[in-house]
Amino acid sequence: MSPLIRKAWWESRIRFLLCAAVLAGGAAEFLVRSRTGFPPVEVPALKYSAFVWGNLIGNHQPIVFAMISLVLGLGGLQRERAAGTAAYTLMLPVTRGALISARALVGIAQVVVLATAPLVAVALLAPVLANHSYPIGQAAHFALLYMAWGVVFFAVGLLWSTLLSGTLSALAACVVTPFIYLILIASHVDERGRWVDANFATFMSGMAYLDRVHSGTSLLGPVFPWIPCAMLLAVAAVVFMLAVWRTKRQDF
């Protein structure tokens, strides 16, 4: 393994493991509730897939995942400057682009794991632990929706980490960014659904792509938004390039 990749992992592992613990705790709690509290007495006809959607995919989950992805993007040379190690790192015979690329590779892998693991775990364990089933294909497709916007937010976090030197200011930016973005984008999403993919909460929860024929299932329909996913990855690449550009011009 490249030493820069290992360094990026060492630096981010505590943040990653904390985020993983939050999501794993949520999934475990959901599995326990699936066993004892499903179907809920107030909605006895609720489908299990809709129960999964309401607890692990929709509602506030996209905002939580956006914040997690942003936080995974923090760290880097500004943080190292505060810790007094930036000069040591920059003395290594590698480019600044290589340093930030290693962080990006590790961070994207972390986003992929965090987007996938809870849903796939529920799909695999629900039949065993709660006597309910959730299609693993659906879990994988919802995970892709989470990944697409998760990578964008990770890239934004990376950019914040190059712009803001203080740990607290960068963290605060990560907390408020999803809310400010939602406020800004709300005025652009019209009743005809244009710009709907630009609303990360709607996109990640798959609201615009749910199966209309079987509307009570909250499962994704046959048309998966591959093109919007690709466009989001392109947006993430542009933000990443901005972070590299900024880093190359900084003094440490």
Add this chain to the structure above:
Amino acid sequence: MADWVIETERLSKRYRGVDAVSDLTLRVAAGRITGFLGRNGAGKSSTIKMLLGIVRPTAGTGRLLGRRIDDPAESREARREVAYVHEDKQTYAFLTVAEMIAFTSRFYTDWRPEVERRLLQQYELPPSRKVRTLSKGMRTKLALLLALSRRPQLLILDEPSEGLDPVSIEELLQELRAAAADGTTVFFSSHQIAEVERVAAHVCIIDRGRLVVDAPTPAGLRELFLASVAAR
């Protein structure tokens, strides 16, 4: 090897309206120990950081081992041949001493494991201890070990004796002499005149960002230093 390992031409750095380094034209010859003297805030660290590509010059140019310091690709190539101990002496707090050594050694082909082992023993550095638990002096020794375990063309040290006890300072000065005898050019900044006087063949004195002395180390370095910085 270039005749001049370090060359700068009217190198300047300005931070928020304050000149840290001003029109600095400096040449450091290969194969000897050069002391870089100046008071606190004189511009020594800014100069070194510009040479290594850590800070971008506001104006002027420079070459390190014949490679342009303002070209990222050339700067990276130069850094392969340079070992550097920076003023903070901080390394990654989340690693152990052994992990820090293993991490650093993977970047360089001139790593000398036998020197690493000797210095580890000499400096009494505990390999399994996390860097964050080391004292300031021990962290300085680790930073020195990471630089001295290599056999670079150029060794740059920024206030290397800061935080060291007198015995360790003596050992450090001996290491610098040994490195120079081994063909490594040594360029070290300090405001400890006695240290520079003992090992440096040549001295450059900087004051308020400007080079005021560039000469073979004289017998009365203290007097020369005081006279050159007081004259301004």
